Amino acid sequence: MNKLLKKTLKILLPIALGAFVLYWVYRDFDFARACQVLLHEVDWGWMLWSLFFGVMSHVLRGWRWRQTLEPLDARPRRNDCVDAIFISYAANLVLPRVGEVSRCGVLSRYDSVPFAKSLGTVVTERLLDTLCILLIAAVTFLLQMPVFMRFFEETGTKIPSLMHLLTSVWFYIILLCGVGVIVLLNYLLRLLSVYDKVKGVVMGIWEGVMSLRGVRNMPLFVFYTVGIWACYFLHFYLTFFCFDFSSHLSFLAGLVMFVGGTFAVIVPTPNGAGPWHFAVITMMMLYGVSATDAGIFALIVHAIQTLLVIVLGVWGWLHVMLVHRR
DSSP, X not given: OHHHHHHHHHHHHHHHHHHHHHHHHTTTOOHHHHHHHHHHTOOHHXXXXXXXXXXXXXXXXXXXXXXXXXXXXXXXXXXXXXXXXXXXXXXXXXXXXXXHHHHHHHHHHHHOOOHHHHHHHHHHHHHHHHHHHHHHHHXXXXXXXXXXXXXXXXXXXXXXXXXXXXXOHHHHHHXXXXXXXXXXXXXXXXXXXXXXXXXXXXXXXXXXXXXXXGOSOHHHHHHXXXXXXXXXXXXXXXXXXXXXXXXXXXXXXXXXXXHHHXXXXXXSSGGGTTHHHHHHHHHHHHTTOOHHHHXXXXXXXXXXXXXXXXXXXXXXXXXXXXXXXO
């Protein structure tokens, strides 16, 4: 019963956290206006381009992952790596961060890739992603420092006075999200402690982490890495042109919101639901978009991008099963 309760809480708590933040952000929202925009005012041509780059970001990530597996004498099918990526993002909608484990399980089952080694390459990938987003964030912060300062002031995360912090509702939302991140880190540490008890797993993970040194075509690896993050950005930025009220926003404005949204999805909620909306809406308002229009943008874009994740996850699962039944 105790284990069942823990598993249930791992699923329900992220959903509850995301639902709470969504409720607070959209508590007085005009959903009728959002429906009108969705049905009659979205430029679906730009949306399709956005979705294309969303798919390509996953494809490039799958190809790059295969590169890091090759030094470990593991050569899974390229399609299997891509399908595993599709499945992993869909799995994260059910339980945040479980996708990293599920994609290793796919290759273990269908391509006989040792689970521990592939998990090590995922750790390497996450470290590289962290460096990439920190670099992008640093450059963006330097280019748009006044906007970030205003964001901190608007959300109560600047520290002008303790009383101001304690009376800011946004501060408590951010605090709650921070608690969620701490819970996630605690879960990951516990997960690693379980792996540590299995003979050979730690060495397998370490071997996977060090696989980056043996990548045969480093220029191609760098190309994939740049391509992944360029596709991530275009997946988000091109949605600006889907709406009249956001089409005027600049490239730099897109970078600011992209960075803010990327950090927001660290909070363990399904696909960043709640924290992502909060970050994007607040930053969009700093660029002169009304609260209602910013809320419509975040709601529609996130819903469509989440639907894409689900469709790709179902496709990846069906495709990998059908291929290996032949």
